[in-house]
Amino acid sequence: MTGILGQLNNYVPQTGLTGTQGNALNTIEQNNATTAQYNPAIQGYTSSMLNGGGALNQAGAVNQNYLDYQKATQPLASNTNYNPYDTPGFKDALSTTIADITNSTNGQFAAAGRDFSGMNSQTLGRGIMQGVAPTIAAQYNQNVQNQQGAAGNLYNAGNTNAGIQSGLQQLYNSNQGTGVGAVGAGLDAMNAGSKSTLAAEAEKLGIPLQNLGMLAQIGVPIAGLGSQSSGTSNTTNQMSGVDQFAKIMSGMGSFANGAGGQSSGSGIMGLLNFL
Known part of the structure; x- marks a missing residue:
């Protein structure tokens, strides 16, 4: 796991924009600046219509x-x-x-x-x-x-x-x-020019974040494999119907013995203690 995480760490510096991506987005923003020259014609056409x-x-x-x-x-x-x-x-x-x-x-x-x-x-x-x-x-x-x-x-x-x-x-x-x-x-x-510029800027931010997210999806689960946890838990055992019946019969046997050789009160107390 340490080796895998080490390889992922090597990719962290590469999550930023590549040169090609940066040049493409910069070209888009440069082209956006030229759209303003059409605004007078657009306004003139709209007004004329x-x-x-x-x-x-x-x-x-x-x-x-x-x-x-x-x-x-x-x-x-x-x-x-x-x-x-x-x-x-x-x-x-x-x-x-x-x-x-x-x-x-x-x-x-x-x-x-x-x-x-x-x-x-x-x-x-x-x-x-x-x-x-x-x-x-x-x-x-x-x-x-x-x-x-x-x-x-x-x-x-x-x-x-x-x-x-x-x-x-x-x-x-x-x-x-x-x-x-x-x-x-x-x-x-x-x-359109401004919207395209905003989209290009969003790409400049989003591409690195997307790349980091992809590394995180791989690295975080792997890093969690070596963790330990401690705590206390309480459990309650539930007796099966067969065990409960056997215990009741044992208690009744003690009651019957108590009734024959001892006082009946002793037998009853034994059954109550069992229950």
């Missing part, structure tokens, strides 16, 4: 685009006057058509020597009506189509604008939620 992350920065521009489009479609989108004659340039185009028809018709009758006749006037009126009616109807329909198309596009633009604005608001709210979560993550990141 809590403020929406700039999600609504373009909301004004998006809405202005809609207002500009709305202005550009007016008064066409809200105009319900489909009169072709109120359409810019329509009268000039119609006048040109009437002039062409008149010149053509009158020229034909003049060549036949029947200009300014009743048939000339009738043919001219019918020709003008047949020539301009489709033009008037087409322009009317075009005016309706233009107004309805502009109104529909304006409605769709309003929905698109509302959808974009809603999406930006949802992104804003989502960014705020991310910012709330980033608060704890940011604190953990900023405290």
Whole structure:
């Protein structure tokens, strides 16, 4: 046992940190000092997320685009006057058509020597009506189509604008939620260096203590094998049932003898003394 304990004593100086362990823990602590450089970025990110992350920065521009489009479609989108004659340039185009028809018709009758006749006037009126009616109807329909198309596009633009604005608001709210979560993550990141340093210092203390504990688990029980102890103990013997019966029968025999050769009092006292 003395030899074993002597060998354990040789390991006691080796329970401290090894050079490799010490260098590794020192490197960890040195690296921890560099984490502080990220703290401003972490704080900036967290603050930005809590403020929406700039999600609504373009909301004004998006809405202005809609207002500009709305202005550009007016008064066409809200105009319900489909009169072709109120359409810019329509009268000039119609006048040109009437002039062409008149010149053509009158020229034909003049060549036949029947200009300014009743048939000339009738043919001219019918020709003008047949020539301009489709033009008037087409322009009317075009005016309706233009107004309805502009109104529909304006409605769709309003929905698109509302959808974009809603999406930006949802992104804003989502960014705020991310910012709330980033608060704890940011604190953990900023405290990571200090926590790692504390862990490294704990390792510096814990490794030697762990090594000493391992030696103690081996040495203490071995050292206890050579110890002696002294003391006093009291024990009580318990008679078996057979021994008790034999003793009772012996006492009764003494009682019977006393009753035959001695006074009965002597026999009773012998039995009482036995009991």
